[in-house]
Amino acid sequence: MCMREIGRVAEVWRYPVSSVGGEALADIAVSPQGVAGDRRFGLFDRATGLAAAPEKEPRWRPALFLDGAGGDAAMPQIRFPDGAALWLDDSALEERLTAHFGFYAGVGVYDGVLEGGDLRFPVISNRYTTAPLHLVTTASLDHLAGIGAFSELDRRRFRPSVLIESFDGEGFVENDWIGRTLRIGGTEIAVTEPTRRCGMTLLAQPGVVEDPNVLRTIMRHNGRNFGAYGTPSAESRIAVGDPVYAES
Numbered sequence: 252m253c254m255r256e257i258g259r260v261a262e263v264w265r266y267p268v269s270s271v272g273g274e275a276l277a278d279i280a281v282s283p284q285g286v287a288g289d290r291r292f293g294l295f296d297r298a299t300g301l302a303a304a305p306e307k308e309p310r311w312r313p314a315l316f317l318d319g320a321g322g323d324a325a326m327p328q329i330r331f332p333d334g335a336a337l338w339l340d341d342s343a344l345e346e347r348l349t350a351h352f353g354f355y356a357g358v359g360v361y362d363g364v365l366e367g368g369d370l371r372f373p374v375i376s377n378r379y380t381t382a383p384l385h386l387v388t389t390a391s392l393d394h395l396a397g398i399g400a401f402s403e404l405d406r407r408r409f410r411p412s413v414l415i416e417s418f419d420g421e422g423f424v425e426n427d428w429i430g431r432t433l434r435i436g437g438t439e440i441a442v443t444e445p446t447r448r449c450g451m452t453l454l455a456q457p458g459v460v461e462d463p464n465v466l467r468t469i470m471r472h473n474g475r476n477f478g479a480y481g482t483p484s485a486e487s488r489i490a491v492g493d494p495v496y497a498e499s
Contacts, residue, residue, distance in 0.1 A: 258434075263276055263491060265279055267327035268329060270315075271314050272317060273410065279412070281438060282383075283482055285382075305468075311452055316456060386425060387413070388420060395423075410444075430442065433481065444479070
């Protein structure tokens with residue numbers, strides 16, 4: 252297989268609790284099942300049992316002002332805007348979440364994610380099938396910022412697993428990767444499909460203003476797609492600074 256170097260890893264991210272902010276790390280452990288410690292837990296409405304949906308329900312939008320941390324530990328934390336950090340099994344967390352959202356909110360574990368389950372948490376159903384790895388490039392960020400005339404376009408809007416600093420290429424370069432193989436460090440990744448975007452891209456979060464034009468511009472210029480999903484071939488690690496190669 253002929254490969255050419257197209258960039259390097261600028262950032263890697265993990266999201267221990269779905270729908271809240273993630274954590275930028277020096278490296279992440281990956282496998283065909285995904286990023287270790289990623290999206291095992293999720294917020295849910297304790298009155299209905301339904302998982303949080305910030306992209307659809309405005310009442311869940313304060314989730315983006317929380318952060319999840321410590322995903323490789325047995326028990327992650329949620330950090331609040333006032334700096335407080337509570338373990339997910341802390342008895343005080345439910346009260347803090349309810350005060351933050353203004354309704355009876357809690358944390359559950361996604362069905363099938365933790366082997367054998369965890370009796371400390373209710374089991375909840377995910378609203379979508381999560382992809383193992385989510386890839387976004389600086390080339391696409393720059394292109395979208397240019398055609399949309401955005402004063403800022405924070406990569407956090409797109410919740411990447413891996414942000415790739417592009418060495419060459421312009422436009423939505425991930426489109427050309429679909430059906431091909433990337434190599435990041437020592438990890439081969441089959442790029443399977445484009446990332447179809449939802450309302451999460453337009454929501455406000457710390458230092459980022461709400462802007463519906465982000466999603467409108469993606470829909471107008473790239474058929475609602477931005478970034479790409481991929482599947483690692485084996486267990487490995489991806490680190491900041493790793494070279495990125497694409498199949499020619």
